[in-house]
Amino acid sequence: LEDEDAKVIPVRVALRSRPLVPKEINEGCQCCLTFVPGEPQVIVGTEKAFTYDYVFDPTVEQEEVFKTAVSSLLSGYHATVLAYGQTGSGKTYSMGGTYTAAQEGDPSVGVIPRVIRKIFEEKENATECEFCLAVSYLEIYNEEILDLLSTSKDKPALSIREDPKDGIKVSGVASSFTIVRVLVWPYMKLFCRSWA
Numbered sequence: 001l002e003d004e005d006a007k008v009i010p011v012r013v014a015l016r017s018r019p020l021v022p023k024e025i026n027e028g029c030q031c032c033l034t035f036v037p038g039e040p041q042v043i044v045g046t047e048k049a050f051t052y053d054y055v056f057d058p059t060v061e062q063e064e065v066f067k068t069a070v071s072s073l074l075s076g077y078h079a080t081v082l083a084y085g086q087t088g089s090g091k092t093y094s095m096g097g098t099y100t101a102a103q104e105g106d107p108s109v110g111v112i113p114r115v116i117r118k119i120f121e122e123k124e125n126a127t128e129c130e131f132c133l134a135v136s137y138l139e140i141y142n143e144e145i146l147d148l149l150s151t152s153k154d155k156p157a158l159s160i161r162e163d164p165k166d167g168i169k170v171s172g173v174a175s176s177f178t179i180v181r182v183l184v185w186p187y188m189k190l191f192c193r194s195w196a
């Protein structure tokens with residue numbers, strides 16, 4: 001990397017605030033954040049201001065979150081979308097963790113199904129390229145790595161290793177598939193079931 005490139009931080013942080021859910025409205029809860037129009041800034045209470053790379057207020061829809069967070073999906077870089085937040089804050093909703101095929105085309109669809117759709121659209125357009133697609137699905141819980149696509153009843157904990165040639169690898173991950181889009185949706189169902 002050139003000196004200038006080395007300074008670029010390859011992590012962008014977006015804050016998403018979800019709308020109040022019916023239970024909160026019934027209990028008389030109120031939003032304690034103020035959003036600064038045109039600025040990626042949020043004010044907590046009256047004076048504590050925080051600035052992020054992006055701020056999505058409660059009116060922002062899934063499409064905009066996806067476009068912003070995953071804009072350069074096929075630009076040739078490894079990419080990670082990490083949802084972080086307290087329980088009930090909207091991680092599963094944002095990531096699309098409750099996806100069902102009946103939701104196809106609905107504005108409420110989250111990041112993961114949108115990424116899958118986008119990859120297959122781009123693949124169909126780039127007829128001059130050869131693609132190899134694979135998917136695996138791991139959960140890290142209590143410092144154990146589990147393969148959520150494993151069909152065995154007692155999922156064995158997997159270990160993570162660093163390979164000098166291939167980098168970080170989870171050994172023993174049995175569930176990598178080459179896939180065509182029609183086969184992804186059953187896996188999405190399996191993802192969402194495992195998540196629940």
Ligand SMILES: Nc1ncnc2c1ncn2[C@@H]1O[C@H](COP(=O)(O)OP(=O)(O)OP(=O)(O)O)[C@@H](O)[C@H]1O
Nearest residue numbers: 017018019021085086087088089090091092093094
């Ligand atoms: N942007 C949003 N618009 C509308 N409803 C939302 C939004 N984000 C979250 N919700 C709703 O808020 C509730 C909690 O969201 P969700 O289950 O995604 O939280 P979570 O962070 O995954 O929680 P947990 O860590 O407990 O699994 C759900 O009913 C979800 O549908």
